[in-house]
Amino acid sequence: MDGDLIDRIYECSVAPELWPSVLDDLAEMTEARGGLLFSARKTLCWTASGSIRDVFEDYVNEGWFMRCPRRPCLMSQGAPSFFVEQDFWSEDQIEVDPIYRDFFRPRGLGWSAGTGLQVPTGDSIIFSVERNLERGPFEAQEVASLNDLRPHLARSALVSARLGLQRAQGATEALSALRLPALLLSDSGVVIEVNPWAQDLSEQVRIGAGNRLVLADKAAQDLLTSGLKTIHTAPGVGATTFPLRDELGKATMVLHLIPVKRSAHDIFGQSFALLLMTPISGERTPSLDLMRSLFDLTPAEARVAQGIAASKTLEDLAAAGDVSINTVRNQLRRVLEKTGCTRQAELAALLSSVAVGVGQ
Numbered sequence: 001m002d003g004d005l006i007d008r009i010y011e012c013s014v015a016p017e018l019w020p021s022v023l024d025d026l027a028e029m030t031e032a033r034g035g036l037l038f039s040a041r042k043t044l045c046w047t048a049s050g051s052i053r054d055v056f057e058d059y060v061n062e063g064w065f066m067r068c069p070r071r072p073c074l075m076s077q078g079a080p081s082f083f084v085e086q087d088f089w090s091e092d093q094i095e096v097d098p099i100y101r102d103f104f105r106p107r108g109l110g111w112s113a114g115t116g117l118q119v120p121t122g123d124s125i126i127f128s129v130e131r132n133l134e135r136g137p138f139e140a141q142e143v144a145s146l147n148d149l150r151p152h153l154a155r156s157a158l159v160s161a162r163l164g165l166q167r168a169q170g171a172t173e174a175l176s177a178l179r180l181p182a183l184l185l186s187d188s189g190v191v192i193e194v195n196p197w198a199q200d201l202s203e204q205v206r207i208g209a210g211n212r213l214v215l216a217d218k219a220a221q222d223l224l225t226s227g228l229k230t231i232h233t234a235p236g237v238g239a240t241t242f243p244l245r246d247e248l249g250k251a252t253m254v255l256h257l258i259p260v261k262r263s264a265h266d267i268f269g270q271s272f273a274l275l276l277m278t279p280i281s282g283e284r285t286p287s288l289d290l291m292r293s294l295f296d297l298t299p300a301e302a303r304v305a306q307g308i309a310a311s312k313t314l315e316d317l318a319a320a321g322d323v324s325i326n327t328v329r330n331q332l333r334r335v336l337e338k339t340g341c342t343r344q345a346e347l348a349a350l351l352s353s354v355a356v357g358v359g360q
Contacts, residue, residue: 011262013156030113169267216246253278255275308347
């Protein structure tokens with residue numbers, strides 16, 4: 001995986017004006033014309049590669065965005081993955097769809113690979129790369145390359161979306177604009193700055209001796225410590241998205257550990273990482289789709305998680321998936337690692353407590 005590109009992805013979190021360059025790189029690695037990032041909460045914000053900006057200004061301004069079938073299809077998918085047209089429609093259906101027939105294809109476009117993220121804060125985020133019609137559909141290896149980067153894109157875009165794709169002028173302004181509990185940390189977990197929303201979490205999040213961050217949930221504290229050790233040296237290896245539980249073991253927040261990279265230091269000084277906390281509400285129907293997105297579960301891992309939530313045995317899951325019991329055990333192990341759980345019962349309890357939170 002390209003470490004420099006991952007660094008630049010995280011740099012975009014608080015310097016959103018750099019997204020077009022990263023989107024250019026995503027397009028180049030997949031033989032596409034350009035890339036896009038859409039973010040919506042109360043208003044629509046978007047940015048794009050310069051090569052396709054004019055096309056998508058028409059797409060937004062002329063109302064094609066609201067009529068396009070791609071967005072609802074992407075947002076309806078629970079698996080944390082990029083999808084292509086063939087995942088949703090036949091060639092005959094694409095040929096007669098007004099968006100493709102009257103908008104994309106006359107402009108030489110018509111193939112895309114896109115992914116949607118729906119997070120508890122109410123933010124809806126879409127990434128896509130757009131390929132020239134004559135080049136043909138995206139191949140599996142290109143989609144796999146995008147999926148390798150997806151967790152990093154998701155975490156960085158969550159911050160950018162909260163900032164409205166606008167650069168903040170300083171750490172205090174950025175932390176306030178997030179309107180979610182957030183802290184800036186050193187590499188050893190020392191708190192450098194904290195916003196007012198995090199100050200309201202004193203029962204679960206406090207500042208201890210040496211100004212170090214202390215989480216009441218020991219499992220979350222261990223994951224935070226290990227995450228701080230790996231987010232810069234081995235991106236994607238340590239847990240950087242994990243739950244925070246209350247004294248009853250119920251998940252109340254999901255923590256996102258986001259490295260401060262490159263020019264992001266212009267905003268956050270010499271901070272090592274941003275810890276962003278998204279709320280979980282147990283008042284709505286639990287959403288496994290949300291679990292998949294929050295914890296970067298693969299489709300196979302998500303099936304195992306869903307089975308555990310439904311009280312199925314590993315033998316049942318192996319038979320249903322036509323795989324060996326060892327394969328299911330390995331998938332379960334990865335699910336436990338990604339969710340910060342140690343036992344199946346703990347995972348089932350976490351799944352039952354996660355629901356879409358109230359948008360902020």
